[in-house]
Amino acid sequence: MMNKALLLPLAAIWLALTSLAAPAAEVTLRVHHFLGEDTLPHRQVIAPWARHVEQLSKGRIKVEISPAMTLGGKAPELIAQAETGVVDIIWTAAAYTPGRFARTEVFTLPLVHGGDPVATNLAIRALYEGELSYEFEKLHPLLIHVHQGHVLHMGHVTVKSAPDLKGRVIRPPGRRVGRWTIEAMGAAVTKKRHPKLPKALEQNKLDGALMSFQLADSMGVIEAVKSHTLLGEGQYFGTSLYLFLMNKARYDALPEDLQQVIDAASGADFARAVGAVYQKAGAAAMQAALQRGNSIITPDAEARAEFEQLLQETITKWARDLNSRGIDGLQLVMRARRMIARNTAR
Template sequence: MTASGLLGGDGSARAQEVTLTVHHFLSAKAVNQAKMIEPWAESITEASGGRIAFEIFPSMTMGGSPPELYQQVRDGVADIVWTVLGYTPGVFPHAEVFNLPSVHSGSALVTNLAIQDLMDGPLAVDFEQVHPLLVHVHSGQALHTVGTSVRSIEDARGLKLRVPSRSGTWMIEAMGAEPVGMPVPDVPQAMSQGVLDGAFLPFEVALPLRLIDIAKYHTELAGGHRFGTTTFLLAMNQERYESLPDDLRAIIDDHSGEALARMAGEAWDAVEPRVMALAEARGNEIMHLDAEQSAPFLDAFRVTEERWLAEMAEKGIDGAALLAAAKEAVARHAPEAPGGVIGASE
C-alpha cells in the first residue's frame, strides 16, 4: 500500500481513531516496505481492531530529501519514518558500532537481535528525541562494480565507490579507493554515467534499484563476511506516540522492538540469495573470495575500528566497552542464523 490509500481495510476503517503517516526513501516494492513496514502496519491495524490505520509514503513523496527524514520525524512532519542512521552523522554515535565490519555477523537476523539487547542500555541515549520502533541492519554490503572485477584489494584501488556511512568511508579509504557520498536512490544514475565505479549495497537493494542490470560484477568476502552493514531506524514522533491512549501504545510496543527485529531480519536474509541468483541469471559474475583473498580486506578494515574507537574517546564514550558488548551480543545470537554461525566477529 502506498500513499494512495490507507492500510486498514474497509471493515476496520469504521472503528478508525488514528491514522499514522509513514515516510521513507525507497520504492513501495522494496523489501523495507513490502516485507517489513506493510506487514507490521497490518498486524497493528488488526490487533487494534482497526483503531489504528497507516498511510505509507514511499520514495520521499511527502517531500524533502533522505537526509531530512530524521528531522521530519523528530519535528512531527511525519508520524513515522524509516531512514539510515548514517544520513545524520554524529546523531547516533553509539548505534554506529553495528556498522563496523568486525561486528556484523553476515546475518540481519542475528545482528538485529543483538541490537535489541542493547537498546535499553548503551544505545538508548541516541534515541532520546524520538520513539524508536526498530533499529536494524540489512544482511551486509556486497561490492557491486560496473567495469572492474574485484578479486583482490589491489583491484579496488582508485575506484570511486558509493559510501553508505562514516565507517563505510573509512573502509573505502582503507582499501585505497575513493569514497563518494550520496543517498542510495542516486546510485543507479551515478553508476550508469561513470560518476561511480561501484557501490557497497546489499543485493536486496540492488534489485529495486536495478543495479544488477548496471553492475556486472559482485564481490563478497569469505566466511559470510560482507563489507560491513548499514544501520536503519524506524522511529515515531515522540509527542505523537505519547498522545495515543495507553492501550494503543501497548499494541504498537508489542509489535515493535524484538518481534519486528526478528521479522525484518528473516525477510532481509531470505531475499539475498534470491537476488544473487537473478544476477547470475543475467550473466553477472559473483565473486565469493576465499580466506586468503579476503584477509587483506579484513586486515585493512581494522583501521576502521581503530578510527571509531579514537572518535568515541574524543566524545567521552567508552567505545571499547560498547564494541565488546556489541560483539558479545552478536555471538550470543549467532546460532539463530540460517545454517548456524555466519561469519565471525573477531
C-alpha cells in the first residue's frame, strides 16, 4: 500500500500539472442575443465564432453565450447594452432599432442587395471604414451581415405581377425599408404583429409575409402558404441587416495579441462563411417549399420591370431620409452596388 505521507505531495503535483494543461482564461467575454439556442444564428454564427476565438487564444479567452435575453432586457435594448458595457458582445437585428443604422441600411434595399449574401457581407466590410463607421462610435463590429433575401410568401393569393398585390395585406420585415417596399408595390402593411403568423395566414387574416425563405421555414410559414414570389431568378425584394457587435472600450482594453485573435476570427473568411450559411439555408427552405407542392414564382421580364420601377420609390424614400441627415443617399446606393458587384462570384 502506498505510504500516506506520499499522497499529499503526489496530489499537489497532479493539481499543478492539470493547472498547466488547462490554464484559467484571462478574459471572459459575455455574448447576449434574443434568439433561442436551436436557431440558425446561435448554432451556425455565434457559437462557432465563440469556439474559434477560444481555440485561437489557446484558452486565454472564454466566451459565454446567453441566448433568449437571459441576461435581462428586451431585444431593442441590445445595442444600448453593448454601447454601455452591460454586456461585452451582442448579436441582433437592425430592425429592432429602426433608423439607428441608416447608412448601413443601404445594403438592405431592393435593387441594391441582389441575392448573394456573401457578396453583400464582403461589400459591407469594404465600405465600413469610409462610409459606415460613423454609426458605430462606441462599438467594434465583429460582423455586419445579411440573409439571402426577402420573398413574398402568399397564403391564398398568387402574385405574378405587381397588380396582384393591390389591396393585399402583408406582414413587413421591418418598420422602415421593409414597410416602404411593401407600400411601393401597392400592398398594405398589416397593423397587427400576428405573433402566430402561420395561423393568421391559414385563417386569411392577412394575405402574406415578406421575409426570407430560411425564416419562413423556421417559423412554419412555408406550411401555411401556397406560393412564394421572388423578384427574379436569384433576385429578392431586399434583405435584412444583422449586427454582431462588441463594446469598443472592452475591445480596446484587450492586450494587443488578444485583439488580433478577435480580428482573426472576425475577418473576411467569417463574412464569407456566414453568407454561405444563409445561402445554403435559403436553398434548403426553398426545396422544402417545393416538396410540399408550393409554387415558386419568378415574374416574367415585363412583370419584373414593373416591380423594379415601383421599387425605385423605396430607394427614393430611403435616400430622402438620408439627405435629411446630411448624407448623399443616392451616392451611397451607387457605392454599395459597385462594391457588391466587385465581390460577386469571388
